[in-house]
Amino acid sequence: MGKPKVPAIDGWFRLPEDDADNSIVLVGTRCADSGTYYFPPERVMSRAPGFADSVLEEVELSTRGVLWSFTDAQYQPPEPYMTVTDPYAPFCIAAVHLEVEQIVVLGQVIAGVGVDDLEVGMEMELVADTLFTDDEVEHMIWKWQPIGTSGSAAASEEAAS
Amino acid sequence: MSVEQVAVLGVGMHPWGKWGRNFVEYGVAAARDALADAGVDWRDIQFVAGADTMRNGYPGYVAGATFAQALGWTGIPVTSTYGACASGAMAIEAARQRILSGLCEVALVVGADTTPKGFLKPNSGERQTDPDWLRFRLLGATNPTYFALYARRRMALYGATQEDFAQVKVKNARHGLGNPYARFRKEVTPDDVAASPMVANPLRLLDICATSDGGAAVVLCSMDYARRHLEGSNSDRLVRVAAVSTATPTFPNTIIEMPNFSTDSAAGLPIPERSFKQAIGAAAYEQAGIGPEDVDVAEVYDLSTALELDWYEDLGFCAPGEAEAMLRSGATTLGGRLPVNPSGGLACFGEAVPAQAIAQVCELTWQLRGTAEGRQANDPRVGITANQGLFGHGSAVLLTR
Numbered sequence: 337m338g339k340p341k342v343p344a345i346d347g348w349f350r351l352p353e354d355d356a357d358n359s360i361v362l363v364g365t366r367c368a369d370s371g372t373y374y375f376p377p378e379r380v381m382s383r384a385p386g387f388a389d390s391v392l393e394e395v396e397l398s399t400r401g402v403l404w405s406f407t408d409a410q411y412q413p414p415e416p417y418m419t420v421t422d423p424y425a426p427f428c429i430a431a432v433h434l435e436v437e438q439i440v441v442l443g444q445v446i447a448g449v450g451v452d453d454l455e456v457g458m459e460m461e462l463v464a465d466t467l468f469t470d471d472e473v474e475h476m477i478w479k480w481q482p483i484g485t486s487g488s489a490a491a492s493e494e495a496a497s
Numbered sequence: 498m499s500v501e502q503v504a505v506l507g508v509g510m511h512p513w514g515k516w517g518r519n520f521v522e523y524g525v526a527a528a529r530d531a532l533a534d535a536g537v538d539w540r541d542i543q544f545v546a547g548a549d550t551m552r553n554g555y556p557g558y559v560a561g562a563t564f565a566q567a568l569g570w571t572g573i574p575v576t577s578t579y580g581a582c583a584s585g586a587m588a589i590e591a592a593r594q595r596i597l598s599g600l601c602e603v604a605l606v607v608g609a610d611t612t613p614k615g616f617l618k619p620n621s622g623e624r625q626t627d628p629d630w631l632r633f634r635l636l637g638a639t640n641p642t643y644f645a646l647y648a649r650r651r652m653a654l655y656g657a658t659q660e661d662f663a664q665v666k667v668k669n670a671r672h673g674l675g676n677p678y679a680r681f682r683k684e685v686t687p688d689d690v691a692a693s694p695m696v697a698n699p700l701r702l703l704d705i706c707a708t709s710d711g712g713a714a715v716v717l718c719s720m721d722y723a724r725r726h727l728e729g730s731n732s733d734r735l736v737r738v739a740a741v742s743t744a745t746p747t748f749p750n751t752i753i754e755m756p757n758f759s760t761d762s763a764a765g766l767p768i769p770e771r772s773f774k775q776a777i778g779a780a781a782y783e784q785a786g787i788g789p790e791d792v793d794v795a796e797v798y799d800l801s802t803a804l805e806l807d808w809y810e811d812l813g814f815c816a817p818g819e820a821e822a823m824l825r826s827g828a829t830t831l832g833g834r835l836p837v838n839p840s841g842g843l844a845c846f847g848e849a850v851p852a853q854a855i856a857q858v859c860e861l862t863w864q865l866r867g868t869a870e871g872r873q874a875n876d877p878r879v880g881i882t883a884n885q886g887l888f889g890h891g892s893a894v895l896l897t898r
Contacts, residue, residue: 344634344635345625345631345635367765370765370766371764371765372749372761372762372764372765372766373762373764373765374762375758375759376758376759383748383761384748384749384765384766385748385766387765404646404650404753405646405647405649405650405653405753406646406649407641407642407645407646407648407649407697407698407699407700408645408695408697408698409637409638409639409642409697410694410695410696410697410698411616411696413616413633413637413638413639414615414616414618414633414639415618415621415633416619416621416623416624416630416633416634417633417634417637418634427637429636429637429638429642429646431646431753436764437762437764438749438751438762438763438764439759439760439761439762439763439764440751440753440759440760441758441759442636442638442753442757442758442759443636444636444637451698456649456650456652456653457653467635477635
């Protein structure tokens with residue numbers, strides 16, 4: 337049996353109940369009066385100047401967006417980055433623009449996708465993936481992948497239709 | 498608007514390198530050079546401002562007092578500033594405000610750093626509410642990650658190429674060849690850049706600035722003090738601070754900023770007319786009543802080669818998308834219309850965080866005086882520095898003579 341899956345940080349996203357499901361939803365907040373979104377969720381006050389007293393409502397962010405820019409990490413980042421594989425395997429990082437929220441959200445890109453597979457303007461979607469594993473649990477995080485990546489929710493939908 | 502000016506009476510630097518000694522030594526050496534250059538005795542300095550370093554224990558957090566103690570206590574008021582890469586400009590601004598408000602006539606500003614090898618990294622411990630810690634833990638996002646996102650964006654928006662980025666390094670390496678304060682003094686070819694290891698695609702090792710040890714200091718004074726002090730000597734080369742910008746972003750800031758996970762959302766309030774980096778320069782121009790068309794020389798923060806190109810546009814030297822053409826035309830090379838980073842920039846220095854913004858002012862002072870041996874721009878009268886500190890500390894200093 338696999339180790340229990342726990343969020344790598346509390347309150348930023350929701351994982352599905354079913355371990356086999358790799359969908360994930362980012363949790364943000366929305367300033368009710370100005371319509372501004374916040375991710376990570378802003379819980380103290382709306383930072384839109386003039387809206388300090390507005391209610392912040394919890395919302396789920398779009399799970400798809402357009403690739404704004406991207407890069408990779410050819411060298412292992414320093415701590416507190418946690419070693420995933422030995423030897424180190426480079427990974428990509430994507431900045432994705434969400435249309436409704438008008439916000440750019442960073443995330444690692446799933447393993448197996450290199451910079452040559454990415455292009456600014458392409459559609460991306462979120463998946464749940466392991467950030468790192470310790471003795472007891474798998475620490476889970478959101479990652480981006482191009483829509484249509486094998487094993488992705490969209491690809492399975494297309495395959496099913 | 499045009500605010501009253503203060504004079505740059507003296508400047509000094511300790512050479513950049515990886516010397517591995519106590520940062521206080523570099524600061525003291527730079528301060529003594531600046532005092533000698535100004536012809537002012539330390540005992541006559543009326544205010545001292547130190548730019549803090551976060552990597553050298555407690556003395557680094559109270560840099561003003563650390564340098565004052567090292568130079569010999571004289572009882573003068575002190576301040577210590579921190580704004581990441583903008584710390585030096587904040588210290589300069591503290592001294593300038595003190596002078597302009599009439600609380601003192603002559604002040605010393607010092608910044609110095611000793612840096613470890615490798616990527617800059619956050620403070621240790623489990624710091625679950627610190628975005629700078631979290632970006633390493635949750636994203637593995639180093640500083641070059643962010644530089645690379647901007648670089649890739651330039652490629653997508655404007656058709657910039659890795660060859661364009663390499664040409665920035667080639668130019669700056671050539672500029673720094675004769676600079677005795679630069680750490681790297683060696684010609685670099687486009688092939689050298691292309692052969693260097695990829696760090697954060699599209700940026701290679703030679704596209705990204707190193708971290709260095711170094712120290713820089715300036716002596717600032719009121720224009721009255723400068724006139725009295727320089728009486729009888731040639732003062733038509735006296736360099737003045739016409740503006741200091743310490744701008745912050747305006748909400749919503751729609752460009753991803755280190756160390757954040759996301760931009761501000763533009764779904765509520767309208768996107769401001771100027772991006773953060775554009776606002777940094779604009780605040781300085783407005784304060785001085787000087788425009789980008791008047792600028793003859795600039796020192797900008799080339800944390801990466803591609804970032805230097807962003808600054809051309811954000812400081813108004815050319816229109817968005819035209820920086821590569823401006824670079825290729827030779828306009829920003831020594832001998833061109835507006836040399837950028839005549840010192841060699843961070844490409845030749847590597848970054849010594851609290852000293853760097855002060856070093857930019859030292860370089861432009863030498864340029865405006867016409868004494869930048871081996872790297873002198875053609876008779877410049879107006880120069881601007883620009884940089885940006887983590888979390889939204891803007892910094893620009895406009896100098897004239």
